[in-house]
Amino acid sequence: MREPDHFGDPNHTQDTGGGGIAKDLIHDICSEDRGINSETLEQVIILAVELAREGREGRKIGTLFVVSDSDAVLKRSRNLILDPLWFHPAAAKHVSDPNLRETVKELAQLDGAFVVSDAGVVLSACRYISASAKGVDLPMGLGSRHMAAASITRETNAIAVVVSESSVVRVFDNGEIIAEIIPELWLLRRYGLHLSRPYTLSKRGEMAVVKKE
Secondary structure (H helix, E strand, O other): OOOOOOOOEEEEEEEOOOOOOOHHHEEEEOOHHOOHHHHHHHHHHHHHHHHHHHOEEEEOOOOEEEEHHHHHHHEEEEEEEOOOOOOHHHHOOOOHHHHHHHHHHHOOOOOOOOEEOOOOEEEEEEEEEEEOOOOOOOOOOHHHHHHHHHHHHHOOOOEEEOOOOOOOOEEOOOOOEEEEOOOOOOOOHHHOOOOOOOEEEEOOEEEEEEEEE
């Protein structure tokens, strides 16, 4: 895979301080202008980055989170198996709860998407997204999980967060990629970006965030 061509970009900013997850870079994606709960989106993206970094049971995994406009999302999806979260109380399913986050990491090994309410409650897991892909134009190399993310965000007011098995996290809004998060900098040289210009690249520690302008 070619080396990305943005290292000489005048919009490229670098900050080499700090390790761990650079929450300030993620916070920059979660604009209130998107019309959803920015704190919920931030928590989901952080969880996605953790999954991308850690994997599960010694292997890399991919999954999909669909955030906000949950009634419309539920109408355009169905469960692949009996829902492991459905009958649990909302208080036990908030995305900020450490126990819930570990549960999500386990369930992410199964097929299907997580539906997260605007308030941050993980309403359902293992869902097949049935939104139409008509009119969706994805870059080459992205699979069905990314198509589902693009389709559901085009048909609803939700935002989708995809964890790729390549360890890259992509954020979708209105049917297109609005950000790519690379948890480990070496991945920048292994995988080409799928965002179209113009975009900005920011780095902090071992993480990079590419955001559509």
